[in-house]
Amino acid sequence: MTTTNTLIGMEEAWFRASRPTSLYATAEWLGCNESGTDSNTLRYVLGTDTPGSMVVRKIGAGGFLGGDPLWCLFHPGGDEAVTTEQSALAAATGDLFPLAAASLPGSYLPGLLGGEAVPDWKPFLAALEETARDWSCPTTAVLNVPDGHPAAAFLAEHGFVAVPSFAQAVMTVEGESLEDYVARFHRRGRVRRARVVREIRSFEQAGMSVRETGLDEFDVPHAALHLRQLSRYGHDFSAEWLVELMRRSAHYLGQWARMAVAERDGVPEAFTVCYSYGGELHVKMSGFSEYAESNSAYFFMIFYEMIAYAQRVGVKRIEYGPLTYEAKVGRGCALEPRTNYIRVLEPWREDFSVAAAAADRESRNILAEIEKSWNSVM
Known part of the structure; x- marks a missing residue:
């Protein structure tokens, strides 16, 4: 086993x-x-x-919402009352x-x-425990494990608890x-074919045209559109910080990146950033002006324009990420649950x-109900 805090100079060994x-790997x-x-919060372990x-x-x-591994434990989103165990754990967050x-x-x-290999996870679990002590x-945790992942049963056998x-x-x-x-949309349903057509026409008739470019063109006007979204969730970053982040992304990831910009009279009104790798298209960042939002730019740029692009380049799978499930399922997405496997110390294990x-x-009931309710549209 090799342990390092940086992949600089280790790229070939990491690939092997x-x-x-x-x-993402x-x-x-x-x-x-x-x-x-x-570097003191990051560690790589190589077999x-x-x-x-x-x-x-x-x-x-x-x-960030979605970055807290225990979020769904305390915010399942349903109508169930908060249990005694949840209350006790919420009060003990500082101990977890x-x-x-x-x-x-x-x-x-x-x-x-x-x-494609199924490694022996025991030495990696030992390295995880050693890192936790350091x-x-x-x-300790293994986050976002897909259903059917070969490590899931191993983690459950070694005291890790499944948290949605x-x-x-x-x-x-x-x-x-x-x-x-x-044409696959029904004439009747939660999202009707006429609504999809109306969203496409609303965008096309609003005087915006879509231009494809690379991440090296990302600048303050694009950052302002994304920051407008983040501010709704209480996040306060500077445009300069975001531009620097995208400059770094262009350096490392430019070969797989695509930015689509919707402009009106040469001024950006909306954009999406995606990465194409291994037959998958990953939609990672977007931004919209008030004008763009009022003219269906969210649905056009996130779904219809992205689907058309995927069809042009032969990509079969688009990954949209979590949240806003109804909008995504309503446009034809399937939901793939992720599970956090977490092991806590006594005295919290039973609760x-x-x-x-x-x-x-x-959580699974909620996801199943969303898919059942909205899948009738396709």
Whole structure:
């Protein structure tokens, strides 16, 4: 086993150990995120004699919605009353954080890697525990494990409790035109075909045209559109910080990146950033002006324009990420649940297991109801 805090100079060894099948497991993606991260909160473990690798991050409480591994434990989103166990755990949050978590940054995938191989996870679990001790983390975790992942049963056998994470919304793109996609909608349903057609026409008649470019063109006007969205969730970043982030992304990830900009009279009104890797299209960032929002730019830029692009380049799968599930399922996405496997110290294990089981049932019920309610549109 090799342990390091940086992938600089280790890129080839990382590729051999990890066999990345996802953009988020590549040395380029990790290196881009590493550039803005404290090295004392990041660790890579590479198998040498056996396949497999692991990314471990130190994660504190709070942060972005979706970045807190216990969020769904305390906010399942249903009508169930808060249990005694949940109340006790909520009061003990300070005793549960920080986490030493095997997780890929900027994604909803676990930090346990091995490509098509199924590594022996025992030495990686030992390295995770050692990292937790080094970082004084009371809790260890493997985050965002997809259903059916080969490590899931192993983690459950070793005392990790399944806690619901956010689902990944995924669009499967057929080999057809955008017109064929629109024709798949029912004339009656939660989202009717006429509504989709109206959204496309609203955008097209609003005087905006879409231009394709690279990340090196991202600048303050584009940053302002994205920051307008972030401000709704209480986040306050500077445009300069965001531009620098995208400059770094252009350096590491430019070969796979595409930015689509909707302009009116040469002024950007909306944009989307996506990355194409391994037959998947990852929609990662967007921004909209008030004018763009009032003319259906969200649906046009996120769904219809992105679907048309995927069809042009032959990509079969678009990953949209979590949240706003109704809008995504209503446009043809499927929901793929993710599970955080978390191991806490005594005396919290019993309460944690009870609360996690209740939250998992509630979360899966909610996702199933969304898909059942909205799937009649396609």
